[in-house]
Amino acid sequence: MSRSRKEKNQSQNKTAAIIFILAFVLCSIFIVAKTNVQVPAAGKTMMFFLSPFQKTFSWFGGGVSELSGSVEEMQNLQSENETLREEVKKLRAENLNASEALSENQRLRALLGYKQNATQFDMVAASIVGRESVTWSSVVTINRGLLDGVADNMAVVTELGLVGHIVEAGLNTSKVQLILDPRSSVGTLIQRPESRVAGIVEGDINNPNAPKMVNIPKDADVKEDDMIVTSGFGGVYPKGIVVGKIKEIHNDEGGLLKHGIVATTVNFEKLEDVAVIIESREAPPDPLPPVIQSEANTEVDAAELAKQMELSKQVQQEVRDRVKQAQIQQLEQAKQSGGGTAN
Amino acid sequence: MKLNIILSWAILIILMYAAQTSLLPYIGYNGVSVNLMLLLTVSTAFVHGYKHGVLMGLVTGILQDFTTGSYFGCSIFSYMIIGLFFGKFSDRIFKEQLLFPVLSAPLAATMYFFIVTSLLFLIGYKIDFLHMIQTILQPLIIYQVAFSWLIHKLVYDFDKFAKRHG
Numbered sequence: 001m002s003r004s005r006k007e008k009n010q011s012q013n014k015t016a017a018i019i020f021i022l023a024f025v026l027c028s029i030f031i032v033a034k035t036n037v038q039v040p041a042a043g044k045t046m047m048f049f050l051s052p053f054q055k056t057f058s059w060f061g062g063g064v065s066e067l068s069g070s071v072e073e074m075q076n077l078q079s080e081n082e083t084l085r086e087e088v089k090k091l092r093a094e095n096l097n098a099s100e101a102l103s104e105n106q107r108l109r110a111l112l113g114y115k116q117n118a119t120q121f122d123m124v125a126a127s128i129v130g131r132e133s134v135t136w137s138s139v140v141t142i143n144r145g146l147l148d149g150v151a152d153n154m155a156v157v158t159e160l161g162l163v164g165h166i167v168e169a170g171l172n173t174s175k176v177q178l179i180l181d182p183r184s185s186v187g188t189l190i191q192r193p194e195s196r197v198a199g200i201v202e203g204d205i206n207n208p209n210a211p212k213m214v215n216i217p218k219d220a221d222v223k224e225d226d227m228i229v230t231s232g233f234g235g236v237y238p239k240g241i242v243v244g245k246i247k248e249i250h251n252d253e254g255g256l257l258k259h260g261i262v263a264t265t266v267n268f269e270k271l272e273d274v275a276v277i278i279e280s281r282e283a284p285p286d287p288l289p290p291v292i293q294s295e296a297n298t299e300v301d302a303a304e305l306a307k308q309m310e311l312s313k314q315v316q317q318e319v320r321d322r323v324k325q326a327q328i329q330q331l332e333q334a335k336q337s338g339g340g341t342a343n
Numbered sequence: 344m345k346l347n348i349i350l351s352w353a354i355l356i357i358l359m360y361a362a363q364t365s366l367l368p369y370i371g372y373n374g375v376s377v378n379l380m381l382l383l384t385v386s387t388a389f390v391h392g393y394k395h396g397v398l399m400g401l402v403t404g405i406l407q408d409f410t411t412g413s414y415f416g417c418s419i420f421s422y423m424i425i426g427l428f429f430g431k432f433s434d435r436i437f438k439e440q441l442l443f444p445v446l447s448a449p450l451a452a453t454m455y456f457f458i459v460t461s462l463l464f465l466i467g468y469k470i471d472f473l474h475m476i477q478t479i480l481q482p483l484i485i486y487q488v489a490f491s492w493l494i495h496k497l498v499y500d501f502d503k504f505a506k507r508h509g
Contacts, residue, residue, distance in 0.1 A: 014394060029416035032415040032416060054365040056361075061368075064369060131365070131371075136414065141364070168412060208373075
């Protein structure tokens, strides 16, 4: 009798423990969502132990992906020429490793080309080793961490454009929040010189493949196919990195603002290699052309000088305008205390 | 003895999670691929009962929430509820029976989808449920059904192996 009561008590205790844990987790979800509290030590420790397995599987997955790509290519060839297809199949099978290396080489060369052109950035190349299985959020894991000079809030790019930023840097791996994530927000500008309208690009939970450029005034000069670049406001993303282009424009419900659906320049489904910007400077100005000192061109130089002064005045005015816009944006962000912060 | 069993399960979970996050996304559709942690939780609940199902949900949820940078707690909460629910059927089905876990995969995926989207809705996101059912739930169900038999067989055989060698 007492034994069965003891068992019953134990069972009740376990049920109570389960209910307590569930209630605790439920409360944590809302507290973490509102306060953005993180537990970096636990996450970093788990990532440290998990990363070797992820790297191995990712390497293997890259090979499988390359193999499936090759198979697809061979199927097309089959319809054109059966004999040639067989030959290609044999060659593909033999050169699987070589083609994987070539593909990686091409990607890294493109990345290196961007790295050499973008002299204002110091970058570290990285590969993606982990993704989520369901797209509630868009966070990927890369194989670079604190030991490689990567730190929180560094921008991540490819040669095609902006990818996201580091949200948690571990020892040898880091989590990158993509610009598709609903919690991400990037300060941006329309690249077209006569427009330069500022807005925020943020992820859309209902359409994880196409973020939105929001907070655009209804009468602002924004058209479809306008290129969007980062504005540099906020300090996370350096200025001038391409984000994408406006695919569609829709009016907001309130009637004062509109938003644009953005087609990103980076193909996030095929993202394999990225670069982390560990240091960014202002782009160096183009070198001035040498001026030949002679009596004949003295007047020309004076006219050039006047033009340059006029130009510099215009630039100053533009900078003032942008600072003003940034201040207005910051004020708006301060008002929206409940939402995420614009980067 | 017990330590050996725990270590074996830990290795299995880590390997499956590494495969889920790094290898299986290559066969994903629009960013959705199979969720092995969900299948693992359901199969464990069927084989061992609701207490182990909840425990497995807790462990896989913690692993997923800490390492992916997703919305913290959503996976822990949903996996624990699913482990609890399917564990209640543990003593009513034959554990060797593989059809029931396969049939339960769409239900588990649907439960997971609605728990997480409801939590996101309560957090404050505007959710277009119909659109998300089409873009996330439908492919997820197909993937879960495709892998459920394999994972249940793996869990069932691994359990026997761990008991024999533990």
